[in-house]
Amino acid sequence: MKKLLPWFTIAAVVLSTLSALMVGAAQVDNFWSALFNPSSNEILWQIRIPRVSATLIVGAALGIAGLMAQGACNNALAEPAILGTSAGASLGAVIGILFGVVQVGSLGAILFGVIGALLATALVFRLAALRGNLSSFSLIIIGIAVSATLTALVGLLSVMVTRADARSISFWSFGSFALVTKENLIGIAITTAIGSALAWKIAPALDRISLGDATAFHLGVDVKRSRYLALVALSILAGGAVSTIGTIAFLGLAAPHIARFIYGPTHRFLVLQSALIGSLILIIADTLARTITSPNELPIGLITSLLGAPVLIALVTVKNSVWKVQ
Amino acid sequence: MIKVNQLTIERTGRAIISDFSTEIPSASITAIIGPNGSGKSTLLAAIAGDLAPISGEIKIDGVNPYSLAANELAHLRAMSLQNQPFLMGFTVRQVIEFAGPADQVMTDLELSHLAERQVTNLSGGEAQRVAIAQALAQMKTNQCSTLLLDEPLSAQDTESRNRIIELLKKLAKAGATIVVVVHSSEEKISWADKVLKQSL
Numbered sequence: 156m157k158k159l160l161p162w163f164t165i166a167a168v169v170l171s172t173l174s175a176l177m178v179g180a181a182q183v184d185n186f187w188s189a190l191f192n193p194s195s196n197e198i199l200w201q202i203r204i205p206r207v208s209a210t211l212i213v214g215a216a217l218g219i220a221g222l223m224a225q226g227a228c229n230n231a232l233a234e235p236a237i238l239g240t241s242a243g244a245s246l247g248a249v250i251g252i253l254f255g256v257v258q259v260g261s262l263g264a265i266l267f268g269v270i271g272a273l274l275a276t277a278l279v280f281r282l283a284a285l286r287g288n289l290s291s292f293s294l295i296i297i298g299i300a301v302s303a304t305l306t307a308l309v310g311l312l313s314v315m316v317t318r319a320d321a322r323s324i325s326f327w328s329f330g331s332f333a334l335v336t337k338e339n340l341i342g343i344a345i346t347t348a349i350g351s352a353l354a355w356k357i358a359p360a361l362d363r364i365s366l367g368d369a370t371a372f373h374l375g376v377d378v379k380r381s382r383y384l385a386l387v388a389l390s391i392l393a394g395g396a397v398s399t400i401g402t403i404a405f406l407g408l409a410a411p412h413i414a415r416f417i418y419g420p421t422h423r424f425l426v427l428q429s430a431l432i433g434s435l436i437l438i439i440a441d442t443l444a445r446t447i448t449s450p451n452e453l454p455i456g457l458i459t460s461l462l463g464a465p466v467l468i469a470l471v472t473v474k475n476s477v478w479k480v481q
Numbered sequence: 482m483i484k485v486n487q488l489t490i491e492r493t494g495r496a497i498i499s500d501f502s503t504e505i506p507s508a509s510i511t512a513i514i515g516p517n518g519s520g521k522s523t524l525l526a527a528i529a530g531d532l533a534p535i536s537g538e539i540k541i542d543g544v545n546p547y548s549l550a551a552n553e554l555a556h557l558r559a560m561s562l563q564n565q566p567f568l569m570g571f572t573v574r575q576v577i578e579f580a581g582p583a584d585q586v587m588t589d590l591e592l593s594h595l596a597e598r599q600v601t602n603l604s605g606g607e608a609q610r611v612a613i614a615q616a617l618a619q620m621k622t623n624q625c626s627t628l629l630l631d632e633p634l635s636a637q638d639t640e641s642r643n644r645i646i647e648l649l650k651k652l653a654k655a656g657a658t659i660v661v662v663v664h665s666s667e668e669k670i671s672w673a674d675k676v677l678k679q680s681l
Contacts, residue, residue, distance in 0.1 A: 229568065363579050365569040369531060369562060370612075374580055374619060375555030420569040 160417060164431045168211070171435055175207045175442040180450045201337075209335040209343065210441045211434045213396045214406065216347040218414070218433020219354050220392035221407030222425055226361035227385035230291045234407035235393035238298040239275040241402045242305035244390075245327045247271015248398035249312050260339035260399050265346060268398025272390035275305055280386070329454035330401035332441055339399050346395025351426065353388040357381050358422035365420065403456050406433055409463035412471075436463055482507045483528060483627065483658060488537035490520070490527055497523045500537070503677060507542075507626065507658040510649055512670045514663050515679030521662045522563065522631050524679065528660065529560045529629050541627050541658075558627040559619040563635065563662070565612035570599035577614050581622030586614040589648055591641065605636040613645065620657070627658045635664060646672045 177186055181198050189196035217235065224233040224240070235241045248259070248268040257263030279301050283294040309327050360381035363371040368378045393407070414428035440458035447453060483505040490498040497520040505511045513521045526532045528539055530546035539546060541557055549557065559580070567576070574596040577583035587593045590610045595603065600611060613633050620628055628649075634642045650672065653659050663670060670676050 362571070365571070366576070366579070367562075367566045369526075370565060370615075372531065372551050373529065373555065373560045373616075375552040375623075377551045415569075420571055421575070 161428065161431075164428060164435065168431055168435050168438070171438045171442070172207055172211065175210070175438050176203050178442060178446055179203060180445070205337045205340060206332050206335050206441070207438065208340055209332055209400065210437045212340065212343050212347050213332075213400055213403070214410075214434035214437030215430035216343065216350065216392040216396040216433070217403060217406045217437070218410035218429035218431075219347075219351055219426055220389050220396070221409075221433075222411040222414075222422070222429040223350075223354055223361075223385045223389040223392070224407065225411055226358075226364065226422055227382045227389065228291065228294055229364060229367075230294065231412070232291075232295050232408075233298075234405075235272075235389060235397075236302065236402060236404040236407060237295060238389075239279045239301035239305060240272045240390055240393045241397045241404070241407075242302040242309065243275020243278075244268040244272040244394040244397035245309045245402055246275070246305045246312075247394070249309050249327065253312055259334070260336065260342065262342045262345075264398045265342040265395050269346065269391055269394030272394035272397070273387065275301060276386050276390050326401045328402055329456035330397075330403040331452070331455060332400055333445075333452055335400065343395050343399050346391050350388045350392035350395070351430065353384060353391070354426050355423065357384045357388070358426055361385060361422040362420070401456075403437070403459055405456070405460045405463050406436060409459075409467050410436060412467055413463075416471075482542060483660070484540045485524075485528070486538050486540075488524075488527065488539065489535045490523055490532055491535050492523065492532075496535075498527070498679075502537075505658060505660060505677075506675065508653055508656045509674035510653050510659045510661060510672065511675040511677060512661050512663045512673035513677045513679060514670060516681060517664075519679035519681050521679050524677075525560070525629050525631050525660060525662050528627075529558060530554050555619065555625075556623040557625060558629055559616040559623070559625045560629040561609075561612040561616040561631065561633060563631040565608060567600040567603070567608060567611075570601045572597050573600055573603070573611050576600050576611055577618050580615045581618035583614070583618060586617045586621070589617070589644075590614045591644065606638065606641060609633060609636045610641065610645075617648075620652075626656070627660070628652065629660050631662045632664060633661060 183189055183196055183199050189199050193200050221234045224235055224238055225231060247270050248264045251257040251264055251267030252259055257267055279298045282297045313327065360376045363374050363376045364378060364381060371378050410433035411425060411429040414425050414432050418424055418428050436459060440455050440462055444453045444455045444458045485501060485503045488498055488501045489496060513524060515521050523532065527534060533547055544557060546554055546557065573592055574583045577586060587596055590613060592610055592614055595607060613630060616628060619625065633645060637645065649659050
């Protein structure tokens with residue numbers, strides 16, 4: 156039974172993807188024939204397939220990004236939105252867009268987002284380590300403070316400059332897939348592929364870092380280098396996703412925890428499972444966001460929180476031994 | 482063989498070990514004893530390559546541990562901590578296999594019946610034996626000549642303690658250099674070939 160569990164996740168993602176392609180404000184006639192004929196239905200091929208593909212990729216990216224945050228910090232509370240990574244990516248992309256250097260969703264905006272994510276994450280770690288050892292407490296508190304500051308700056312820039320393509324504070328705070336195009340997919344697919352490959356490579360080192368820095372070092376792990384690479388993977392994954400569709404809080408926290416509770420703590424396996432569960436949550440959330448109040452859309456970040464939080468609470472309450480609470 | 486020559490180590494600006502020299506022979510068990518705060522664990526951590534000295538040097542089989550990268554150092558010595566933190570629910574077998582094959586060391590340390598239990602659900606003594614087993618697995622896999630154990634007996638009952646001591650004696654007889662930190666009030670150290678006494 157345990158061996159079949161991963162296949163249930165895959166089956167759930169496939170079924171949710173098909174459901175997401177079928178439902179929406181407009182009806183897709185002859186769905187199955189349209190699905191295998193790219194020129195047959197514009198709504199399906201020009202709008203829904205790019206959007207659903209984006210939710211799958213971004214969900215996977217944020218799921219793995221959360222896993223990298225938690226693994227690198229050895230901290231159950233770490234996630235891109237708490238470590239300043241998401242806010243840094245938003246600010247990087249907004250700066251690039253407002254100065255007219257790049258456009259939303261372009262490869263340039265993604266580059267600005269990844270650089271912003273890297274700088275913000277590095278700043279949080281540098282400030283948290285100022286008093287010597289990197290404690291979980293200082294990391295989370297400083298991460299929250301830096302996130303709040305950078306989010307405020309994004310808000311100020313969004314309000315002060317009234318360019319139509321700059322996106323709203325709501326977009327950067329809660330995220331949206333409404334404006335995703337086929338062209339946007341290339342950028343987030345590239346960053347997700349690079350970040351995932353890096354995450355896969357360093358996963359065994361993160362297993363050992365979970366035993367503490369000293370023991371990981373005794374076992375032969377270059378702890379500093381592994382942690383640095385995990386944070387680079389986190390920044391590439393979250394930077395690419397956030398600069399294209401805005402911040403989706405909670406997914407980076409919930410997806411790896413849910414994967415860990417179901418499948419155990421081995422990081423290489425969790426890279427795959429966090430990606431699948433991230434995609435699953437996001438595709439369900441996006442389908443609900445665009446159908447509950449159709450033709451209007453709800454901010455997707457609200458739905459991910461409403462979906463993910465109860466599941467996470469239930470899992471922690473029922474089975475709390477995967478991550479020991481100190 | 483471990484050589485410690487005029488070693489000085491500071492922590493938060495205070496000298497914990499000052500101008501200390503000794504030789505630890507191979508194929509033997511050396512116990513480091515002394516009261517709390519005397520620098521027993523600090524000396525062991527320095528030998529393991531965890532703490533860089535202010536001055537002086539350490540050589541394990543003629544090699545300075547600070548000149549090696551982490552993965553090279555893992556082939557020179559294996560070490561277990563006094564209080565190994567286990568935060569994630571890996572099984573006992575998985576944790577040991579991070580270092581090497583688990584079956585034999587689990588048998589040696591009476592852990593076989595706990596192989597599939599999560600390390601977050603172990604008693605203090607069991608967790609301590611898992612940490613020792615991991616170091617032993619690393620020693621075997623990487624063919625390390627040196628085994629460093631920080632207070633490996635503190636949470637063990639008499640039977641487990643005797644079993645661990647016999648195991649260490651066997652390893653020493655086979656040529657290993659074993660250094661064990663022991664709380665001096667804990668027991669008689671008759672099983673050690675050499676005793677290093679640290680004082681405040």
